Each structure stands twice: as structure tokens, then as C-alpha cells.
Amino acid sequence: METKETKPAAVGAENGRGYPPPDEQGEAFRFADFSIDRWLRVVPGGYLRGTRFGQPTGAGIPELIREQGMLRQVYLMDLALFIAAERVSTQVASALVRLAPDESSFVFLASQTLDEARHFESFANRFRELGLAPAQREKLAQDLLSPAYRGFLDLLLEMTAAGDFEAVIVGLNIILEGMAFPLYDYEMRYWRPFDPALVEIINGAFKDECRHVGFGEKHLAWRLSRDPLVRARVQRRIDDLSRKMRDVFKEFLAAFVGFYDLAVQEYPERCSGVEIIPGRRLLETSAEDQVRWLEHEIVLGHRKRLGRIGLECVL
Numbered sequence: 578m579e580t581k582e583t584k585p586a587a588v589g590a591e592n593g594r595g596y597p598p599p600d601e602q603g604e605a606f607r608f609a610d611f612s613i614d615r616w617l618r619v620v621p622g623g624y625l626r627g628t629r630f631g632q633p634t635g636a637g638i639p640e641l642i643r644e645q646g647m648l649r650q651v652y653l654m655d656l657a658l659f660i661a662a663e664r665v666s667t668q669v670a671s672a673l674v675r676l677a678p679d680e681s682s683f684v685f686l687a688s689q690t691l692d693e694a695r696h697f698e699s700f701a702n703r704f705r706e707l708g709l710a711p712a713q714r715e716k717l718a719q720d721l722l723s724p725a726y727r728g729f730l731d732l733l734l735e736m737t738a739a740g741d742f743e744a745v746i747v748g749l750n751i752i753l754e755g756m757a758f759p760l761y762d763y764e765m766r767y768w769r770p771f772d773p774a775l776v777e778i779i780n781g782a783f784k785d786e787c788r789h790v791g792f793g794e795k796h797l798a799w800r801l802s803r804d805p806l807v808r809a810r811v812q813r814r815i816d817d818l819s820r821k822m823r824d825v826f827k828e829f830l831a832a833f834v835g836f837y838d839l840a841v842q843e844y845p846e847r848c849s850g851v852e853i854i855p856g857r858r859l860l861e862t863s864a865e866d867q868v869r870w871l872e873h874e875i876v877l878g879h880r881k882r883l884g885r886i887g888l889e890c891v892l
């Protein structure tokens with residue numbers, strides 16, 4: 578009987594857009610920086626060593642968060658934001674592995690997929706420790722998340738299904754993750770007085786996101802500098818997504834910071850040492866000022882990042 582030999586397709590061959598191998602991509606995009614070999618040393622063998630679900634072993638939920646009250650509600654609202662983003666990030670990053678046009682992207686995106694799934698699991702575990710079953714958690718997320726935020730995540734999944742590698746890298750690594758950069762720092766400041774273990778989870782996730790955003794920047798800077806048509810297409814896409822994400826953050830921050838501000842009024846002694854914006858203490862800074870500052874930081878960072886990639890910023 579005749580047998581037909583099947584050869585595995587080379588990475589990038591599927592969509593006919595294979596790029597040169599990494600060693601031809603030059604200094605701007607070095608294979609070793611994004612390898613799984615490095616990931617093993619830096620992540621599981623580095624900052625995650627000794628943790629369980631991203632937090633110090635044995636750290637439970639603090640009593641103040643366990644109690645029914647406004648602080649717990651704000652906490653849940655925040656966890657819901659994280660878990661929704663991490664679920665979609667995992668789905669999108671795993672789809673990007675299949676679309677990857679070169680081997681270094683292929684390998685890096687496989688590690689990013691695992692990072693995102695780990696983030697999802699760490700936040701899901703926090704819900705579990707709070708006594709919420711997955712169905713309750715999802716109901717809560719449905720109630721707490723804004724239509725704009727859900728719309729953005731759905732759009733990201735639609736773009737992924739359409740299979741445009743560059744557009745999806747922009748949507749995930751530059752917009753969703755890159756624009757959220759300043760938030761991580763503030764999230765840690767907000768929660769340090771109440772839940773140091775959550776701060777550890779956020780800090781570990783932030784370190785991962787730094788690598789994801791760094792990869793997105795380097796890959797796009799390299800790719801776009803070689804193809805003006807792709808550059809024009811990505812620019813159009815980024816204009817639209819930047820505006821949408823700015824609106825999502827605006828809405829979330831107004832709600833989150835407003836509620837947080839009210840919730841912590843009951844615990845002035847815990848928050849007395851927190852500096853929320855440079856030179857300004859949390860308790861002496863209005864929610865409006867905090868939101869204004871955060872929005873400013875988000876736009877500033879985004880503009881700088883797009884400049885490094887070689888793109889214009891509409892914000």
C-alpha cells in the first residue's frame with residue numbers, strides 16, 4: 578500500500594509570511610532574550626521560587642478582606658478585572674503561537690501562554706480562597722465589569738480569530754498589557770496595607786508582563802521598519818484600539834478609585850504611610866486627582882512605547 582509522507586510545516590509557513598530566522602533579524606531582536614531556556618532560569622527558577630499560586634506559601638486571605646464590607650467589594654472588583662484579562666490573554670497568546678511567523682516568536686509566545694495561564698490560575702485561586710465557586714466568580718465578574726471592557730476583550734478575540742498576527746500582538750502586548758503598565762504599580766500601592774500576598778501575586782505578574790511588552794515592542798519595531806504597508810495597517814489599528822482602551826481605563830479607574838477611596842476611610846491608620854503619587858499621600862489626595870494622574874501616566878507611557886516602535890500616538 579502506498580503511504581504518503583507528511584512533513585511538518587516550518588514555523589511561519591502556514592500563512593506564507595515566514596520571516597527570516599532570528600539570527601538574521603539583527604541586534605534589535607535577539608533570540609536568547611526570549612528563549613524558554615532563559616524563562617526557566619528567570620521565572621520558575623527566579624522570582625517564582627518558593628511561591629504557591631504566585632504568593633508566599635501559607636499566605637491566606639486577611640481578615641479585613643474576608644469580612645463582608647466595602648473593602649471586600651472593591652477587592653473583588655479588582656480581582657474580576659484581572660481574571661477576565663488573564664483568561665483572554667491566555668486564549669489570545671495560545672492562538673498567536675499558531676500564527677507565529679518565526680521561531681523566536683513561536684518559542685516566546687509559548688512561554689507567554691503559560692505565563693498568562695499562571696496569572697489566571699493565581700487570581701482564580703484568590704477567589705477560591707475567598708470561598709467563591711467558579712460560577713459565583715463569573716456571575717460577579719459579569720456584574721462588575723463594564724460593557725466597554727468586555728467589548729474590548731471580545732474585540733481582541735475576534736481579531737485573533739481573523740488571524741492577523743501583527744494586529745493581535747498590538748492588541749495584546751502593546752494595548753492591553755502595555756497601557757496597563759502604570760496600573761500595576763498603583764495596584765500594589767493600594768493593596769499593600771491590606772493584603773501583602775496579593776501584592777506579591779501582582780508583582781510576579783507585572784514582571785512577566787514586562788517581558789511580554791518588551792517582546793511586542795521589539796518584534797513590532799523590527800517588523801514595521803521593513804514593511805511600510807504593514808506599518809500603515811498597524812497604525813490604523815492602533816489608533817482605534819488606543820482610544821478604546823483609554824475609555825476602558827477611564828471608566829474602570831473612576832469606579833475603582835472612587836470605591837477604594839470610600840472603603841479605606843475606615844482604616845486611616847493603615848494607609849497613613851502610603852504615598853500614592855509622587856510627594857502626595859493617599860489620604861490627602863482626592864480620588865479625582867488620583868484618576869487624573871493615572872490617566873496621565875497611562876498616556877505618557879503609551880506614547881513613549883509607540884515612539885520606540887516607530888508609530889504615532891493619537892492620545
Ligand SMILES: [Fe+2]
Nearest residue numbers: 663666693696
Ligand atoms: Fe497576564
Ligand SMILES: [Fe+2]
Nearest residue numbers: 666754786789
Ligand atoms: Fe502578558
